[in-house]
Amino acid sequence: MVLASAIVLGFVAAWMLASGVLMHGRGIRFRQALLYLPLKLIYRIEDRALIQARDAEAPVIYVISHQSRLEPALMLSLLPDQTLHILDDASAQAFWLEPWRELGRTIAFNAEHVFVSRRLVRVLRGKGRLAVYLPDTVEPDVKAFRLFRAVARIAMQADARIVPIFVSGARHLPFSLAPAERAPRHWFQRLRISALAPMTMAELLQRAGYSQTTTANALFDRFAEARLAGTDLDRGVFGAMVDAARRYGPSQPIVEDVVSGALSYRKLLVGARVLGSRFEAMSKQGEAVGILLPNANGVVLAMLGLISAGRVAAMINYTAGAANVASAVKTAAITTIVSSRAFVQKADLGDVVAAAEQAGAKIVWLEELRDSVTTQEKLTAALQWSRPLAPQDASKPAVILFTSGSEGTPKAVVLSHRNLVANAMQAEARISISPKDKLFNVLPVFHSFGLTGGTILPLLTGIRLFLYPSPLHYKIIPDVARKIRPTIMFGTDTFLAAYARTAEDGDFSSLRFVVAGAEPVRAETRRVWRSRFNAEIIEGFGLTEAAPVVAVNTATHGRDGTVGRLLPGMRMRLEEVEGVAEGGQLWLTGPNLMMGYMTSDRPGELQPLDGWHDTGDIVSVDREGFITIKGRAKRFAKIAGEMVSLGAVEMLVQALWPEQRHAAVAVPDKRRGERIVLVTTAGNADAEALRLHGKQAGATELMVPHDIIKVHEIPVLGSGKTDYVAARRLALDQLGLAA
Structure with a gap:
């Protein structure tokens, strides 16, 4: 009895003492501390x-x-x-x-x-x-x-x-x-x-x-x-992934592809550790190692393996052509590239690989790494699946992405762990998602939208991820969607319009919504997906430098024709642009803004971002905070001293021929400085009909293209964006202005 009383008294004394310490440390009353102490201890x-x-x-x-x-x-x-x-x-x-x-x-x-x-x-x-x-x-x-x-x-x-x-x-x-x-x-x-x-x-x-x-x-x-x-942004990408595994269950299937099936969090992190140990042996701490792989489990394993080992994953855009790949290798000072023999052969990328090797990179084949893994390595990785191979610093580079090059030479964008995790969590704080969802990602992981939104976001939030290797399989993707029954899908207007043309009405019926970015969503695409699949297209806006999501519409806070409202934690300012009456040039800052660029004239050298970033986009913002993209600053033509948005010209043409695709480009003009040329897939396109439509729509005469070039397909990049460099080159060639 005495012993029991002593134990009880000792427990009470310890409780009172700890409550007193808590009272002084947190500035609360003693009664508050008494009741708060058990909660503090139980939930740390x-x-x-x-x-x-x-x-x-x-x-x-x-x-x-x-x-x-x-x-x-x-x-x-x-x-x-x-x-x-x-x-x-x-x-x-x-x-x-x-x-x-x-x-x-x-x-x-x-x-x-x-x-x-x-x-x-x-x-x-x-x-x-x-x-x-x-x-x-x-x-x-x-x-x-x-x-x-x-x-x-x-x-x-x-x-x-x-x-x-x-x-x-x-x-x-x-x-x-x-x-x-x-x-x-x-x-x-x-x-x-x-x-x-x-x-x-x-x-x-x-x-x-x-x-x-x-x-x-x-x-x-x-x-x-x-x-x-x-969100603890200091945990970095690997730490955040381990936290997600513990939160949603290490045995929870999380990523799947069409070839190798599903991987749980534990299997994913075990595989990443095995590969990471090999990457450690062939590269230096902090070195950029290229990844030339399609959307499949292997690309996630390779990326996490490099991050675990303290390396930087440089995502190679293999659709950009041999010259751009060689430029990327030199710009980011890449000496090693991880790829797959089967993929290179199937995708016919021999010239791309040869160009990368000629630029100074050694190719390491995943098949050979996989075949050389020992049982001991697998057991060690299985026991230490939650531990990274190297210390993780969230302020250090995690990945390197390359800008699309839709308007010029691609640049290397360096993103830190904090940039990537922050952007994924910014999106989670704006869009309602949960482990009940399944995300179907057809956008390539070398594209920032496909990487952060389509891969990192679902892995950190417990959403089952299904990776598909190419967004260009227009006839196959609807069939895959019907079988896997996703609730969320990412895409671009170009791809979504193409899928709708080949899909049957029930193929995308499981979708709650589709997130679209990279280019404006046409009203016709939105109408088709609403009427045929009962799926809402949520349009957003981003740029590689912002890791990439900047703004997005939501189900309850959405407005057609806009790209939504700014993500939490970001700030923007608009600077006046000569000739633009409404809106201005968009500048951004926030935790998701890149560390900086690497450029071809200073390869391997980080040029830090100094405060605010100039997006180069001309936007307007309404009183609810919804952002409307007027166009790129580079995509304005200066005609007779007036600024004309090429994006607005495309919207004007799209209203006349909604089922076709169009690209407006500016070419030199001796009399007025520049003039607008329309590159279009509309076989019945006619300059006079366009002039009359423009007049009825209230457009100025300067907005109406007088030169029309008809093509079977508008040039596009691997990301799904219109390739305006190629479109302008085509226009110059056709009009005899190339010289």
């Missing part, structure tokens, strides 16, 4: 971000992402005791939460009636503090978005500061509010609390980066940034 909570949140000057509104039943207990334990917590009915009545409710002031609210604004404004004006729990949704419906409007209105009226709070990992707790199939449960899930700096609504509106936005959108964007802040 990283909570230092709450210190700044507690010290925020009143009036202040804490906006908390309500992912599980635990957030109210955490916030009642950690926020100042004078904070008024606005709880949902379940939290206000839960019997187990009663001890925590005694720590502060709480009221229940009915979501149907939103908030009693005047009473809350009075509380805040009296130097009060509110804690509001908003639904955990990245795509709020109309009902949920009313809450953002209400909070923004209250904050404006009371001139209160906003502090968004996100508890990373909470949605995977046993008492998560998300369905189990969307968020696998873990009893002892580690939690990380992130809280952003206090800002008033006026400050949030000012930092939007464009002339106008709504208060609700400004708050919604700030709230999404808190979700992004919950």
